[in-house]
Amino acid sequence: MNYDLSPEQLEIQQHIHEIAQREWSLDAEQWEKAGAIPHAVITQIAEMGFMGLVIPEEYGGNAYDTLSLILVIEEIAKVSASLAICVSVHNSVGAWPILAFGTEAQKKKYLPRMAEGMLGAFSLSEPDAGSDVAGLLCTARRDGDHYVLDGAKNWVTNGANAGIFTVYASTDRSKGSKGLTAFIVERDTPGLVLGKKEEKMGLWASDTLSLTLEGVRIPVENRLGEEGAGFKIAMAALDGGRIGVAAQALGVAGAAFDHAVRYSTVRKAFGKKLSEMQPIQWMIADMARRLEASRMLTHRAAWLRSTGQPCARESAMAKLHASEMATFVTHKAIQVHGGYGYVRDYKVERFYRDARVMEIYEGSSEIQRLVIARSLLRDGVAPF
Template sequence: MKFQLTEEQQSVKNMVRQFGQEMLAPKAEEVDQNNEFPMESVKEMAKYGLMGIAYPEKYGGGGASSISEAIAFEEITYSCAATGSIITAHYLGFDAIYLAGNEEQKQKFLRPALEGDYLAAFCLTEPNAGTDVGALKTTAKLDGDEYVLNGVKHFITNGAYADVMTVLAKTDKDAGTKGMSMFIVDKNAPGLKIGSGDDKMGIRGARTHEVIFEDCRIPKENLLGKEGDGFRIAMQVIDRGRIGIASMGVGLSQAAFDASVEYTKEREAFNRPIAKFQGLQWMIAEISTDVEMARLATYRAAFTKDIQKNISKEAAMAKLFAAEASNRVVHKAVQLHGGYGYMKEYPVERFYRDQRILEIFEGTSQVQKMVIAGHALK
């Protein structure tokens, strides 16, 4: 077992760090303040081949390892957490097509997503169905050669900007989760509407919107797998997506740690840098450890993704630890900055707000504990 990056992985890290610092970081504050979706950043990520890193080259992906993908998410988030959320949501959006799509669906929808011509979104959450996926109300009924979708999806990242969406809906209201199916919906589908946008606490540039289906008609060929496969597909997508959120936690933690080290070396009190005070050194030691342990858990989950199908436990562990570690890191980063950490001109103020969502989306920390305990108690 080697605890070092391969040449490919180090190259990805260096390339995305440079890209992020040149293209994303200078815009991060403006994106946050203006609640602005950074479409130009998305286009730049496509140019750099970041829209499908670990997916097969035969479909337009990069063919790299899942660890390289995690590193890329980490480095994008290091420079701009909102953009990190946009790219991870894009992967969620097309992953169902990769996992369950037939060859025609993959060529028509997956390829342009991996090549960066399409932006994708994943439509699962509803106003009254988040953790409790079984409570979703969106329906899909077969009418001749088309399915007709009706319902409202909520908090959908990329929803207003996506070219293609994967949507979970009920095809049999009486069958519970076994009556759910997954569909591909093109942005131009008749009956598809974009509702109100959200004014969020953090990752503000990763705009979320309601996505409304009012007698939305799609070809029956846009069904992924078979009717009734939707819940299984969605859970697999979410498991895999949790590694992306863990990667975001690592990237955000690293950014907060680096800012804190720099600040404590420069800031003086009592005629010496505050980094010389043991009490603050302990805080630096604690957050340094949290960053490294979160990275190890995340890379292990990514490694596991490449060698086995069921990664539920590893992904949940990585997501739980990295998300909660990032909470500890940003909290201490603000504390190390003192009053300046509370001011918007210092990036740790934004990091503090951006971090909070990591313990909520793709399953709350409590859900991750349920998943982990379920595996432990089998």
């Protein structure tokens, strides 16, 4: 078994690491205070090719394998979790479903623009249905060569600036999840009303919006996949999205870990460095162990996805483990910093707030456990 990254993957990792540290690490705090990522940064990222990570060259992207994609997400998350979720959502659950399930006309129309920086958003969750996807209330009624969408959506990451939204609505309520259908909705479509931006605990520079759909008329050619295929499309997209969340968690936790280790080697108490005290060493060891375990789960899930193998169970495991790891590691990073960890002058306070939601979005930890358990009970316990 070879755990090495390929020379190309190492090059990508080094490249994005240098850019993120040089170009964005000093500004990321300011973006949080301003509550937005500057448009120039999105343009810069697109010019570097990172808005077309999953998009093949023929549609203007650079078609990275999933492991390369998550290396990019992780390095960005080390400096800004807000920018990382923006890039992750855009690629994994914004562009990828169009690539995997779109018609040739849809791919030609939307993917080149997405690779150039037109942001994609994924709109599944609703005010009254998040985990319970089969309970979505948003409806799509066929009317000649259009569908008419009505309902309310919320928690739409990238919502404020997205050019297109993949909206999941029910075309047949009696069929539950099998009655869901996906639609590509352009930003300026009449009846699509952007709601308020949520004020969140963390990820302040990432915009999270509610949407209202008031008789939104969508041409049939903008239906993504067949009628009733929406649940399958959303779950397949989330298999990739969850690996992306795991990468976000690795990045934020990795940065928190670095800060904690560095602080422990300079701060003194009782006449010696914190790093010379065994309880602090144990914290460092536990943080590193969990980070490493999460990395292995995440890389394996990414490899499965890259090689076209089923990965729902493994991506759920990676997301579950890495997000809970990030909560733990950022918590301990604050502990190592003592009182200084609790104030905004030190970055670990932000890392802690940013990490927390990773246990919630793209399926909560409880839902990941359900996915894993159902898969094990259905397909058997041997994962290898």
